[in-house]
Amino acid sequence: MDIQETKSYNCKVNVTLRSTIPVVGCEINPSVSVTSKGPFPVPFHSYSVNFKWYKEAEICSIHNDKLATVQCVSCVKLNIPGKESYHCSTKCFLNSWQAHQQRHHLETERRTLTDDAQTIRKLRSSGSWPELCSECLIDEAAMMDGGGKDWFLVSCSRSYVPEVDDLGLILKLDCVAVDLLTNTALSELNQTMTDPVIEFPEAQPRPMVPTPRVQESSSLCSTSLNDFTFSILSYNILSDIYTYQKYYNCPPWALVWEYRRHNLLREIIKYNADIICLQEVQSDHFENFFKPKLTEEGYMAIYKKKNNEVYTGNQFVTDGCATFYRRHLFKEFAKHEVEFNKKTSPVVEALEPDLRSEASKHLMKDNVALVVILETLGNCCIKDAIQSRICVVNAHICSDPKLPDVKLFQASAYASFGLAVAMQERQLGKFNQETREPELTFRSKRFSKTLDYIFYTVNTLEVEAVLELLDHEDVAAGLPSPLWSSDHIALMSSFRILPKKQSCN
Structure with missing residues (x-):
């Protein structure tokens, strides 16, 4: 009509x-x-x-x-x-x-x-x-x-x-x-x-780089039937609620959420990790984008959001941590949610009254962590029930370089890679030789630092490979950019579950 x-x-x-x-x-x-x-x-x-x-x-x-x-x-x-x-x-x-x-x-x-x-x-x-x-x-x-x-x-x-x-x-x-x-x-x-339609930029590949395996002692023998390996990805994807006041070096079209979500999802799926830990996942974006999209790719999803919400014009939202795992490899055995401000509250209350106000502002941060214990499914060839469980902690902690004590109160696979003597010179240049950390995992207009880590227990896991790092040359234009849609870079490592050792008689 x-x-x-x-x-x-x-x-x-x-x-x-x-x-x-x-x-x-x-x-x-x-x-x-x-x-x-x-x-x-x-x-x-x-x-x-x-x-x-x-x-x-x-x-x-x-x-x-x-x-x-x-x-x-x-x-x-x-x-x-x-x-x-x-x-x-x-x-x-x-x-x-x-x-x-x-x-x-x-x-x-x-x-x-x-x-x-x-x-x-x-x-x-x-x-x-x-x-x-x-x-x-x-x-x-x-x-x-x-x-x-x-x-x-x-x-x-x-x-x-x-x-x-x-x-x-x-x-x-x-x-x-x-x-x-x-x-x-x-x-x-x-x-x-609008202006003329442009083509989607071609992705820059980041391959997995294998690490030399440590020789096992001949005096020990394994009680498991086969090795079990899995990969885990950690990625702070930059919530959209934090992109409106900065990142002026990035062209506006590459900051739009509809572009960034497409690019982030493409990158995440390409890594093909068995476990995915994302930080700064906006609550509405988890429900209406990442959860359905990654469910289609064969993942189960768990989410823990922060408490402090902001109004975006039509709804209240916040960000949080999202963990995804391959449903054909794992099942959820247990889950625990951590709100760091609740953990710090008893500490603040125990202080002298004249110190509580400043300590409260200093320590009471709305950071969260999501703890999930995953159990490998029966076809993964792991004999021991306890050995078949993996505890994954997805944490978003305070990143302010001026508050190292807050980080310590709230709390690496790449460090073991940095010790490998057979590392290629190209990879060696992406590591800080003094700290054995990556040169950077975060870049802003103010500074570039390593803020992201994958921690693991050395006595039960062995690093098989890590995702190739980026260096200052790779991100010369700054982060985020048309190629990389966050101010952080993704970290990924593949692990082998070490067999339970016992003396051989």
Whole structure:
């Protein structure tokens, strides 16, 4: 049903994009509000906002004065630039086929199409554009804007995810408030334009680097049938509630949560860890993103959030620690949640009255830890029941370098790696030779330090390999960045459960 226009409008639609640069594969989720322009309030009980997303119309590669209606599916498969694949009609496409086909042959010789390249594209029919729902039919009256551009309607939803075919094109969002009872417009049309869509940056690989295994004493023998190895990832992913007041060196489009979550998830899944410990996981992001996404990847999820919440404009949220484990390898045996401010409360109360106030401000931090005891499942070939249990402590402690005593009150695999004499020079340069710590796991505008650790018990676990570190050269542009979506870097180590030793007679 067509929206009826009125001569005057009582409302105004306000649209804000946190970044005007869209990225292929990353959802654009605008902030939209409706305010009153006059003395009468907005009829919140009976209005809605209609959304229409448009993209610049493609031009025929043969006839520059005509709009494209047909795209060559072979060009899409070969990732040939879209401008070379568009034609104004099927007849135009067939007439130019002999010359056009040469592009396919040249591109095939230059590159090999990978399975990954195929999966990220939604191939179009060579005879027409994709079918749209009846509500998404092109509105002829809205295909021209004030600048004389031609537009194709691509979505009637509030949000939009740019596709590969949108690369290099400008997007436009039209919003209007509508009275549901009378179907009349309550506001003027709000038009919001983006910059051209950019490609998602290619990931930088971080391989696992094996460590030399310590030779076992011949005077001891094992009581377990087989070795059991597992990997664990620790990653402070930078909660979105902490990105609004700093990180000016990072381009705004790479700070948007919809981009960072996509990049973080891609990185986390690629590491393929058996146990994942994430810190600074925003409470709503755990529920509506990380938990469902990693559940699809075969993980079970546990979460402990902080107590102090902040208002983000539409809800109260906080951050916390999230632990994920492979459900085909482990089951939860026990769980314990730690709130460090409760642990420090008896200490503060035991002080002299004139010292309590300062000690309270100094020690009472809203940091938390999540402790879970995992038991390996029966097919993991571990004989001893106690030996088959792993205690995983996922802790987010105070990071302020001025408060080392607070860290000590609240509380490494990479150090054992740093002792390996066979370490390559490239890896050696990423370690502090005095402390045997990584050169950095955190970088901000103020300082770069090692703030992240994976601690383990030496008598029951042995380090098999660690995730390659980054150095100052790798993060020269600062953190976060388009490549690395947190101000911390991920740490990962694979461990072997040491067999229970006894003297051999």
